[in-house]
Amino acid sequence: MTTPEKTGGGSSAAPVVPSIPLNAEPVRQTGDASVGALVKEVTTHVSTLVRAEIELAKTEITVEARRAVQGSIFFVLAAVIALFSLFYFFFAVAEALNLIWPSQQWAGYAVTFALMLLIAGVTGLVGFLKVRRIRKPKRTIETARESVKVLRRGRSSPSSSRAS
Numbered sequence: 001m002t003t004p005e006k007t008g009g010g011s012s013a014a015p016v017v018p019s020i021p022l023n024a025e026p027v028r029q030t031g032d033a034s035v036g037a038l039v040k041e042v043t044t045h046v047s048t049l050v051r052a053e054i055e056l057a058k059t060e061i062t063v064e065a066r067r068a069v070q071g072s073i074f075f076v077l078a079a080v081i082a083l084f085s086l087f088y089f090f091f092a093v094a095e096a097l098n099l100i101w102p103s104q105q106w107a108g109y110a111v112t113f114a115l116m117l118l119i120a121g122v123t124g125l126v127g128f129l130k131v132r133r134i135r136k137p138k139r140t141i142e143t144a145r146e147s148v149k150v151l152r153r154g155r156s157s158p159s160s161s162r163a164s
Contacts, residue, residue: 046151053144060137067134074127078120085116 033041092113 049147053140053147056143057137057140060140064134064137067130071127071130071132071134074123074130078124078127081116081120081123085113085120088113088116
């Protein structure tokens with residue numbers, strides 16, 4: 001199997017997917033090939049087409065899976081920071097309840113809590129934006145639909161020619 005070519009510099013452009021060429025066959029006169037040879041040829045072309053579809057799907061899904069992992073890392077980071085923030089929140093509440101207002105010792109804990117929540121919010125937003133960019137494999141779906149159309153058209157052609 002062929003492997004996708006790498007694009008330089010870590011850009012977010014879609015990877016180049018190798019193509020399996022399906023060359024146009026010369027027009028045949030009726031009776032040029034036996035039925036067995038035609039069946040063999042059709043089988044070869046369908047096999048090549050299926051391999052190309054699988055290769056395209058594999059490449060597109062790998063790219064999207066990588067994006068999903070990157071986005072989920074930010075969600076995990078946001079959850080961890082939020083959990084650590086609870087520690088400071090409880091300290092701030094305890095200090096606020098136990099101290100007399102003029103000393104304001106609890107304010108440092110409250111500011112730390114607010115700062116950690118801000119960091120958790122930013123990382124959560126970044127994770128959301130990364131996951132939102134995940135797309136379905138459009139080219140794979142498009143080429144699979146085209147293949148189905150061609151195969152259906154090819155399957156219906158002999159039956160319509162028999163009816164004539």
